[in-house]
Amino acid sequence: MCGVGLQSMAEIAARMQMPLGVARVLVADMAADGLLAVHEPAGISDGDDVVGTELLERVLSGLRRL
DSSP: OGGGSOOOHHHHHHHHTSOHHHHHHHHHHHHHTTSSOOOOOOOOOTTOHHHHHHHHHHHHHHHHHO
16 A cells, blocks of 8 residues: 555555554554654754745645635
8 A cells, every 4th residue: 555655644544444543553563563664744944934834825825726
């Protein structure tokens, strides 16, 4: 399932039709056994508010088009 690329925990839980908490435990156990790699999402640094604002503007624009 994860061979297609990176997937969020929410995507994994939805595809497996299980609660997010259960998926987190399973993924954490698999990562501890070295069966998969877990990547933390890139955070926005404190001084880089422009990126956060730009993303929010794009999301808002997309919502307005709906």
